[in-house]
Amino acid sequence: MLQYARPLQRLLNAFERLPGIGPKNAQRLAFHLLRVEEGEVQELAAALSEVRAAIRPCRRCFNYSEGDLCPICADPRRDPAAICAVEEASDVMAIERSGEYHGLYHVLGGRLSPLSGVGHDELNLDSLLARVREGGVRELILATSPTVEGDATALEIARLVEAMVESGEVTTAPRVTRIALGLPVGGDLDYADGLTLARALRGRTPVGET
Amino acid sequence: MLQYARPLQRLLNAFERLPGIGPKNAQRLAFHLLRVEEGEVQELAAALSEVRAAIRPCRRCFNYSEGDLCPICADPRRDPAAICAVEEASDVMAIERSGEYHGLYHVLGGRLSPLSGVGHDELNLDSLLARVREGGVRELILATSPTVEGDATALEIARLVEAMVESGEVTTAPRVTRIALGLPVGGDLDYADGLTLARALRGRTPVGET
Numbered sequence: 001m002l003q004y005a006r007p008l009q010r011l012l013n014a015f016e017r018l019p020g021i022g023p024k025n026a027q028r029l030a031f032h033l034l035r036v037e038e039g040e041v042q043e044l045a046a047a048l049s050e051v052r053a054a055i056r057p058c059r060r061c062f063n064y065s066e067g068d069l070c071p072i073c074a075d076p077r078r079d080p081a082a083i084c085a086v087e088e089a090s091d092v093m094a095i096e097r098s099g100e101y102h103g104l105y106h107v108l109g110g111r112l113s114p115l116s117g118v119g120h121d122e123l124n125l126d127s128l129l130a131r132v133r134e135g136g137v138r139e140l141i142l143a144t145s146p147t148v149e150g151d152a153t154a155l156e157i158a159r160l161v162e163a164m165v166e167s168g169e170v171t172t173a174p175r176v177t178r179i180a181l182g183l184p185v186g187g188d189l190d191y192a193d194g195l196t197l198a199r200a201l202r203g204r205t206p207v208g209e210t
Numbered sequence: 211m212l213q214y215a216r217p218l219q220r221l222l223n224a225f226e227r228l229p230g231i232g233p234k235n236a237q238r239l240a241f242h243l244l245r246v247e248e249g250e251v252q253e254l255a256a257a258l259s260e261v262r263a264a265i266r267p268c269r270r271c272f273n274y275s276e277g278d279l280c281p282i283c284a285d286p287r288r289d290p291a292a293i294c295a296v297e298e299a300s301d302v303m304a305i306e307r308s309g310e311y312h313g314l315y316h317v318l319g320g321r322l323s324p325l326s327g328v329g330h331d332e333l334n335l336d337s338l339l340a341r342v343r344e345g346g347v348r349e350l351i352l353a354t355s356p357t358v359e360g361d362a363t364a365l366e367i368a369r370l371v372e373a374m375v376e377s378g379e380v381t382t383a384p385r386v387t388r389i390a391l392g393l394p395v396g397g398d399l400d401y402a403d404g405l406t407l408a409r410a411l412r413g414r415t416p417v418g419e420t
Contacts, residue, residue, distance in 0.1 A: 044225070066217055
């Protein structure tokens with residue numbers, strides 16, 4: 001019903017396809033871009049044009065990368081004896097934001113989901129096992145999502161590593177850990193769901209230990 | 211601190227410059243675009259590249275336009291005897307969404323603001339007066355914002371039109387009206403500020419009239 005100039009409508013349509021951007025928001029963005037310096041618009045357009053061609057999976061950990069190795073794998077200050085397995089590259093950044101972890105990562109590319117046809121071969125599992133097999137890995141942190149499928153994926157990885165250790169394929173067995181589940185910091189006990197509370201209780205630690 | 215691949219960081223920076231897009235949102239958008247079909251990303255990039263070159267002000271009403279006349283001015287079904295003056299082109303779309311108005315528009319390009327150096331000549335005022343002078347305008351609706359400056363702009367336009375009528379420059383005097391101020395539909399009386407309530411009371415209409 002609304003009559004926009006065609007190039008404006010095209011931009012609105014493209015914005016509205018983005019997650020979390022409704023018609024109102026798309027219009028706000030488009031009108032903003034019609035007002036600002038033209039260079040700013042062209043910079044966004046260029047960044048978009050470039051990103052898909054310029055970004056590829058890191059050869060080692062499958063994180064988003066410009067070169068052969070992602071910035072984290074290429075950083076000599078990171079501890080190569082720790083690997084944190086996550087589902088998606090965006091999870092890498094979530095953990096980086098915590099500032100708590102200084103090891104390397106391994107992006108699985110999803111989680112095991114037999115119902116959706118995601119099995120062992122659909123994930124970057126063999127490459128993870130190969131990294132463990134190479135040796136030098138002291139700890140493997142399983143940071144898949146706290147869901148049924150994420151838990152199953154973590155259990156499967158733990159099982160595979162254990163099998164490798166038992167068969168003697170890897171000499172030094174890495175410690176395999178799972179990120180803790182519990183109450184979010186600042187969260188209200190009253191608002192926590194029963195499952196979260198149950199995990200928080202089960203994972204209780206002696207006072208003063210964490 | 212976070213180590214993103216450079217092309218990804220470039221896209222994040224460009225997104226974060228947009229209004230209402232914080233770092234978290236920028237990341238969500240960027241990661242989305244890294245996952246979707248490449249064509250979708252290129253379509254957004256192309257729409258952005260095109261929009262600034264392809265959009266220009268409508269020759270008649272200064273609304274965003276692709277051709278000489280905007281879609282509204284070019285639509286023969288619109289009533290040319292009504293002109294609604296608004297501050298920005300985005301206001302045109304806000305009024306269009308109401309579905310209440312079927313006349314033409316005039317985008318002023320802002321509102322009078324002596325403190326910011328916006329005077330008569332900075333706005334599309336002479337072109338509005340010229341449209342009135344041409345004749346055939348039955349009503350001029352002043353839909354500038356309900357602020358001190360918006361009110362002052364409306365008053366000034368009303369004064370200029372009145373002067374034109376008095377000097378005989380225009381034969382048929384248009385009705386000059388101001389959009390109503392009052393409580394928003396669905397709003398709670400309890401939450402309305404005093405000024406809005408005062409305007410709502412002052413603008414009261416007989417029951418059954420609107």
